[in-house]
Amino acid sequence: MERKPARIQDVARAAGVSTATVSRALSNPDLLAEATRKAVMEAIRDTGYRVNQAARNLRKRRAGAVLVMTPNLGNPFFSEILAGISATLSETDYSVLIADTQDHADMVRTALDYFGDARIDGMISLDGRLSPQRLAEMEASEYADAIVFACEWVNGMHLPSVRSDNAKGARLAIRHLYGLGHRKIAHVTGPAGNVLTRERREGMLAERARLDLPARDDWIIRGDFSLASGRAAGQRILAMTDRPTAVFCASDMVAIGLISALHEGGVQVPADMSVVGFDDIDIAGHTIPPLTTIRQDRSALGTVAARRLLRQIEPPATPDPAPAPAIEMIDVALVVRHSSARAPGPGAAVSGLTRPGASPA
Numbered sequence: 001m002e003r004k005p006a007r008i009q010d011v012a013r014a015a016g017v018s019t020a021t022v023s024r025a026l027s028n029p030d031l032l033a034e035a036t037r038k039a040v041m042e043a044i045r046d047t048g049y050r051v052n053q054a055a056r057n058l059r060k061r062r063a064g065a066v067l068v069m070t071p072n073l074g075n076p077f078f079s080e081i082l083a084g085i086s087a088t089l090s091e092t093d094y095s096v097l098i099a100d101t102q103d104h105a106d107m108v109r110t111a112l113d114y115f116g117d118a119r120i121d122g123m124i125s126l127d128g129r130l131s132p133q134r135l136a137e138m139e140a141s142e143y144a145d146a147i148v149f150a151c152e153w154v155n156g157m158h159l160p161s162v163r164s165d166n167a168k169g170a171r172l173a174i175r176h177l178y179g180l181g182h183r184k185i186a187h188v189t190g191p192a193g194n195v196l197t198r199e200r201r202e203g204m205l206a207e208r209a210r211l212d213l214p215a216r217d218d219w220i221i222r223g224d225f226s227l228a229s230g231r232a233a234g235q236r237i238l239a240m241t242d243r244p245t246a247v248f249c250a251s252d253m254v255a256i257g258l259i260s261a262l263h264e265g266g267v268q269v270p271a272d273m274s275v276v277g278f279d280d281i282d283i284a285g286h287t288i289p290p291l292t293t294i295r296q297d298r299s300a301l302g303t304v305a306a307r308r309l310l311r312q313i314e315p316p317a318t319p320d321p322a323p324a325p326a327i328e329m330i331d332v333a334l335v336v337r338h339s340s341a342r343a344p345g346p347g348a349a350v351s352g353l354t355r356p357g358a359s360p361a
Contacts, residue, residue, distance in 0.1 A: 006047035015043035065095045066309065067120045069107055071127040071152070073100045075225070076281050077251070077298070078126060081151060084302020085124060092310065094121065101127045108134040115143040122313045124305050128152030128195050146313050150305035153195055160312075162305040162328045166196055169294035169332040170203030170248070173276045176292070176334055177246045178211050181343035182274060186219035186244035188233040188254050194225075200250050200278060219244055223254045230257025237273075238265040245273060245343045252277035252284045252293055259287065259339065270341035280335055290337035300330050 012019045017040060025032055025040040032040075043049075068085055070078050086096050097120065101107040108130060114120045123146065130138070135154050138147065144159065153161040177185050187204050190197030201220075208215060221236055223229035230253065237243055238261065249255035255277030259269050269275050269289060277284060280295035308324060 006049040008049065010047045011040065011043045011049045014047055015039045063118050063121050064093055065097050065120045066306075067097045067099060067111055067114055067123045069099050069101050069111065069123065069125040069127050071100075071129065072102045073098070075253070076283065077253075077279050078151075079282075080298035081126060081302040081305075084299040085150075085306045086302075088303050088306035088310075094310075101129075106134075108138055112138070112141055112143065115141070115146070122146040122309045123148070124309055125149050126151045128154050129193075130154050132156075146309070148305050148309045148312070150301050151196075155195060158326070160308055160324070160326055160328075162301055162308060162330065164296045164301065164330050165332050166199035167203030167206070169278060169296070169334075170200040171207040172332070172334040173248045173278070173294055174204055174207040174211070174213075176336065177248065177274060177276060177340065178207075178213070180246075180274065180340060181345075182244075182246040183213060183343070184219075184242075184244040184246070185213060186221065186237065186247045188221045188223040188230065188247060188249045188258060190250040190254075191224040192222065197250060204248060223250060225251040225253055227253050227257035227260075230254035230259075231261040232257075234258040234261025234265065238262065238267065243267075243273070245345075246275070246340070247273065248276045248278075250278055252279045252281045252291060255291055255293070255339070256283070256287055259289075259291075269339050272344060274340040274343070276340055284335075285337065287339075289339045292337045292340040293335055295333045295335045297330050297332075304328055304330065 008019050008022050012022045015022065017036065021032065021036065022040055025037050029037050066089060068082065070082070072078070082098065089096055099107060099110075107127070111120075111123055115123075123143075125147065126149075128149065129152075135157055138144065139158055147159050149157070149159055149161040151163060153163060174185060185208070187201065189201055205215075218240065221233045223233055230249065233247075233254065234257065237247070237258075247255075247258060249258060255275050259275055262269055262273060262275075267273050275291070277291050277293035278296075279298075280293045284291040284293050308328065311324070
């Protein structure tokens, strides 16, 4: 005979408590004594009781879902951020919906409609490409307290943001190359108008100025974080009469494309030219040569953003005496591998060298 699904009354009977206590253990476990909570959880496992999540969400007037807006799901950079978000929310009753905003003309309007239709309870945006009009609309909506930005952000916004210290990463990259004796350092940027492009470029320029490095307009090359833009930048460098000895790229994908073009043009990395990337995506340690890069803690970006959102949509019973700052910054680190080496030529400075795999503070 087929066994009937366990009911909350069965759990209460097995745990020796009331049905109200079982309900409290599921909705507000912190209100119960540890022994009582443990007894209820053991009874749930023993009876095979399953919560009717749809009915529970309906009673609580919530959707039980969080939307994550991602600018390009094909970019491997976002995988660990999404994994951090998913792992954090998997410990709760919230499911994760992921939307690729790359080809979506008006994802903000759609997201606000999702809120209005009670399809989501919160949103994490990894995409900072919002017009001032759409940003104002989002901030003025009744759902503003349920929105967090991670990785990218919009200048001037008042919504909370979790981001890497991009400017510091750029400074670390230039300082590393300078320590290897490089004085002719080019930079391949990200796309125009992108906040990450600006932060990394400004950090790079600040460190160049501090070290009194020569600056040339043709050594600042526009990219867009893609392999293709890295290859295009490599071809431009190959055509230069006076080439740089090192290149700092605004992303690992750009750096990998650049190395490919340089190799095809007969320029060896790092013997002829050093290359440093940004992100430390999974493939960075497996390229030829393995890529020196700036590591972003992408898992922490996702985890911190998810925790921040949970605190906003489910505020603790006791308010935090020290609320989280509007901007939560995640530290970065230099990871030295084999795509960077001493500058070619006699008498090159070698101060500041670190062994492959090291992460200087």
